[in-house]
Amino acid sequence: MATHSEDTNKMESVDKLTIVSRTKLPEQIVAQIEGLIENGHLKVGDQLPPERKLADIFKVSRHSVREAIRILEQKQILKSRTGSGTFVVTEDESSLVEFLTDSLRCKKSKLFEIFQFRRMLEPQIAALAAQKATAESIGEIENAQQLYQAVRDNPKSVKEKDQLFHLALARATGNTVLLQVMERLTDVLGESRVELSQSTTRHQVSIKGHVRIVAAIRRRDPDAAHQAMNTHLDEIEKVFFKNS
Numbered sequence: 001m002a003t004h005s006e007d008t009n010k011m012e013s014v015d016k017l018t019i020v021s022r023t024k025l026p027e028q029i030v031a032q033i034e035g036l037i038e039n040g041h042l043k044v045g046d047q048l049p050p051e052r053k054l055a056d057i058f059k060v061s062r063h064s065v066r067e068a069i070r071i072l073e074q075k076q077i078l079k080s081r082t083g084s085g086t087f088v089v090t091e092d093e094s095s096l097v098e099f100l101t102d103s104l105r106c107k108k109s110k111l112f113e114i115f116q117f118r119r120m121l122e123p124q125i126a127a128l129a130a131q132k133a134t135a136e137s138i139g140e141i142e143n144a145q146q147l148y149q150a151v152r153d154n155p156k157s158v159k160e161k162d163q164l165f166h167l168a169l170a171r172a173t174g175n176t177v178l179l180q181v182m183e184r185l186t187d188v189l190g191e192s193r194v195e196l197s198q199s200t201t202r203h204q205v206s207i208k209g210h211v212r213i214v215a216a217i218r219r220r221d222p223d224a225a226h227q228a229m230n231t232h233l234d235e236i237e238k239v240f241f242k243n244s
Helices: 004-015 025-038 051-058 062-074 091-105 111-132 135-150 155-172 176-189 200-218 222-243
Strands: 078-081 085-088
Touching (some): 025 051, 025 062, 062 078, 078 176, 111 176, 111 222, 135 155, 135 200, 200 222
Antiparallel strands (some): 078 085
């Protein structure tokens, strides 16, 4: 959780942004944000204000802000995360995420290997979430679980809500690299979910697994969270290969 001093420093950094002129608006916004990063006022992992706030600061349209963010994303300086916001990243982080994504995408048809990858990654995420989660992020995890439990007959919704739950766990770790990896791998990892998205058995097994994971995180018990995720993956894998 950010300290009062860190929050104050971030606010002071935002205060250094100034109104831009009407020519080449996105480029001027890009230059100012890059300047804050180069001078250390914005650091890796810092979140930018929302588009609306940035547009108000620069006295420009949100379209100009979006274009500037797009340019900075292409430069691998910023990363926009659905439901989270826009963050400062590094080229090294982006390269790592791209490497892991491409490596696993080559194995999309090999679901057994996808399960192996999940087993290496997701129990660690659950354990770290139990250590680092704030009250707000625990609430997000619980809400994602409730949304997953509520869906029934729509396979697409079942898959989406399952992915939402696992992304909430990654976000709760506070680790930007882990979150980027999980966000980029969501569709690939979804290959291990989509095959059973119409299975009532799989859905019920997942609900029970998610409940155990949430309970361990709520208790701030990393070992229990790690074990709960391992057990969850074991159970899902058994259901999958029994029906494949």
